[in-house]
Amino acid sequence: MCRVICLCNQKGGVSKTTSTVNLGVGLAKEGNRVLLLDADSQGSLTASLGFVEPDDISITLASVMMDIINEEDFKPKEGILHHMEDVDLLPANIELSALELTMGTVMSREVILKEYIEMMRA
Numbered sequence: 001m002c003r004v005i006c007l008c009n010q011k012g013g014v015s016k017t018t019s020t021v022n023l024g025v026g027l028a029k030e031g032n033r034v035l036l037l038d039a040d041s042q043g044s045l046t047a048s049l050g051f052v053e054p055d056d057i058s059i060t061l062a063s064v065m066m067d068i069i070n071e072e073d074f075k076p077k078e079g080i081l082h083h084m085e086d087v088d089l090l091p092a093n094i095e096l097s098a099l100e101l102t103m104g105t106v107m108s109r110e111v112i113l114k115e116y117i118e119m120m121r122a
């Protein structure tokens with residue numbers, strides 16, 4: 001069974017990133033396969049897992065969402081990073097803030113992230 005857990009809050013500094021890392025690593029230590037999705041254009045989760053230059057990474061949450069919007073053929077698992085604590089990561093970077101501007105006019109924008117998650121569940 002695959003469960004999706006979302007840690008979100010509009011407010012900054014309330015421990016979203018810290019809780020995500022610790023929950024993810026904890027679940028991995030209990031034997032679960034964990035994929036973390038960074039949904040912050042500042043790439044804090046990405047950086048906190050040691051990928052210190054998120055803006056240099058080409059495959060990110062923004063790029064896969066853009067691929068879905070443009071109906072591009074893409075490999076959903078490509079670009080997933082692995083961390084030695086046994087969690088995987090789809091990174092994020094500043095491109096996510098550009099995507100947010102585009103998203104305002106995209107049809108069915110509320111299900112694009114869901115579509116990606118469904119692909120990864122399969």
Ligand SMILES: Nc1ncnc2c1ncn2[C@@H]1O[C@H](COP(=O)(O)OP(=O)(O)O)[C@@H](O)[C@H]1O
Nearest residue numbers: 009011012013014015016017018019020040044
């Ligand atoms: N349980 C905690 N106890 C003490 N400090 C914490 C705790 N959780 C987070 N912090 C600290 O609070 C700050 C903000 O946390 P962060 O996870 O970056 O928040 P967010 O992702 O919501 O912006 C960081 O400096 C982090 O180290």
Ligand SMILES: [Mg+2]
Nearest residue numbers: 016017040044
């Ligand atoms: Mg954060």
